[in-house]
Amino acid sequence: MSLQGKRIVVGISGGIAAFKAVELVRELMRRGAEVQVAMTNAATRFVGPITFAGLTGKPPVTDLWAEDYAGEVHVELGEWADAIVVAPATMNLMARAASGLADDAVLATLACARGDIFFAPAMHHRMWAHEATQANVARLIERGAVMLGPVTGTLANGEIGLGRMMEPEDIADELETQFARGDDLAGRHVLITAGPTHEDLDPVRFLGNRSTGKMGYAIASQALRRGASVTLVSGPVNLPDPRGADVVCVRAAREMHEAVMQRFEEADVVIMAAAVADYRPEQRAPRKIKKGNGLQLELVRNPDILADVGAKRGHRPAVLVGFALETENLEQAARHKLERKGADLIVANAASDGLAGDTNRATLVEASSATSLPEMSKHALANQILDRVSALLQRQPRRTATKAGPDAPN
Numbered sequence: 284m285s286l287q288g289k290r291i292v293v294g295i296s297g298g299i300a301a302f303k304a305v306e307l308v309r310e311l312m313r314r315g316a317e318v319q320v321a322m323t324n325a326a327t328r329f330v331g332p333i334t335f336a337g338l339t340g341k342p343p344v345t346d347l348w349a350e351d352y353a354g355e356v357h358v359e360l361g362e363w364a365d366a367i368v369v370a371p372a373t374m375n376l377m378a379r380a381a382s383g384l385a386d387d388a389v390l391a392t393l394a395c396a397r398g399d400i401f402f403a404p405a406m407h408h409r410m411w412a413h414e415a416t417q418a419n420v421a422r423l424i425e426r427g428a429v430m431l432g433p434v435t436g437t438l439a440n441g442e443i444g445l446g447r448m449m450e451p452e453d454i455a456d457e458l459e460t461q462f463a464r465g466d467d468l469a470g471r472h473v474l475i476t477a478g479p480t481h482e483d484l485d486p487v488r489f490l491g492n493r494s495t496g497k498m499g500y501a502i503a504s505q506a507l508r509r510g511a512s513v514t515l516v517s518g519p520v521n522l523p524d525p526r527g528a529d530v531v532c533v534r535a536a537r538e539m540h541e542a543v544m545q546r547f548e549e550a551d552v553v554i555m556a557a558a559v560a561d562y563r564p565e566q567r568a569p570r571k572i573k574k575g576n577g578l579q580l581e582l583v584r585n586p587d588i589l590a591d592v593g594a595k596r597g598h599r600p601a602v603l604v605g606f607a608l609e610t611e612n613l614e615q616a617a618r619h620k621l622e623r624k625g626a627d628l629i630v631a632n633a634a635s636d637g638l639a640g641d642t643n644r645a646t647l648v649e650a651s652s653a654t655s656l657p658e659m660s661k662h663a664l665a666n667q668i669l670d671r672v673s674a675l676l677q678r679q680p681r682r683t684a685t686k687a688g689p690d691a692p693n
């Protein structure tokens with residue numbers, strides 16, 4: 284039983300999917316976990332606390348004011364739990380958690396969490412797509428929480444859409460995977476590039492692309508979660524800095540190139556998720572270009588950062604990862620890129636899937652294998668990529684950077 288000995292708080296908020304929490308609690312216990320349930324008031328209107336008391340042998344925490352709690356029950360639970368999973372997590376619960384409220388048993392316990400926090404959202408697809416929900420989810424992820432789902436399926440009112448809670452067995456699988464990952468990247472330094480580059484035409488115009496930077500930022504926050512120290516070389520994006528990362532802001536490809544070339548030898552892993560412009564205007568006009576009858580732009584090639592690191596790498600980085608956006612022959616083209624740029628792993632996306640969404644469908648291409656992954660959130664994909672990175676690192680001795688001399692194994 285792979286959750287043997289793990290202490291898990293299942294937080295339940297008030298949505299119709301609360302009935303599935305019964306199955307989740309059973310599944311976690313079946314895998315060996317010790318479970319304590321906490322419920323919001325609304326949740327108790329969907330499922331009776333007595334059900335969980337019967338299953339776990341312990342009454343759920345439903346009311347912080349109850350007289351039978353000698354101390355501060357939320358502090359004790361937050362300290363006790365190796366993980367807290369809120370399932371279902373409603374729009375309202377996540378909004379309150381994102382803004383730091385702590386006025387019920389679930390929220391106060393979350394606020395005191397020592398271990399990992401997971402949310403399994405469940406709501407109507409329009410509530411999930413709501414701008415406020417998406418902003419709150421982004422804030423929670425930025426603070427280190429893991430979103431499990433939602434998935435596409437039949438919703439409470441019979442409609443089909445993205446908003447259904449992940450199945451209890453899948454949630455339990457995800458928890459197992461997260462526990463197994465632990466801090467497998469502790470002591471490793473990961474350098475990540477993210478976002479687009481902007482190539483200036485004149486003081487007000489530039490050539491750019493639609494990259495949001497979400498993929499690179501997701502890799503950065505998941506690498507941090509897994510214990511790595513992270514340097515994030517970022518083009519212009521609209522995202523908060525992942526907490527704990529050393530963020531280097533750049534604009535154009537040449538600046539990104541310089542920032543990476545100065546730092547790659549200190550990194551165990553380099554992951555190039557940036558959508559670097561292949562070309563830049565030959566000249567940046569010193570003044571705003573006035574309109575005329577037409578305009579001819581002369582473009583020149585930018586340096587290929589990934590290929591340069593691939594060509595110059597010695598001991599470091601031990602693992603070099605690139606991305607590829609292809610319209611045809613995905614795997615073959617990615618493998619060609621792998622060889623040409625001297626990378627160990629290429630994350631290949633079909634160009635038709637676009638750059639800007641929150642999900643991604645990718646094939647992980649290595650010298651002797653290719654794994655096609657289903658569509659998943661960028662954070663889930665980040666972890667899949669880091670799982671491969673971690674496996675590739677296992678083949679290399681652990682090294683520490685010293686300014687004085689060559690790398691020495693620990």
Ligand code: CTP
Pocket residue numbers: 476536555556557558559560561585586587588589590604605606607608620
């Ligand atoms: N890349 C880079 N520097 C560039 C262009 C790309 O470091 N000037 C990196 C990207 O960060 C990505 C990988 O190279 O990890 C693949 O980029 P892509 O544009 O798909 O590949 P190209 O080699 O430019 O091939 P092509 O344009 O022919 O598809």
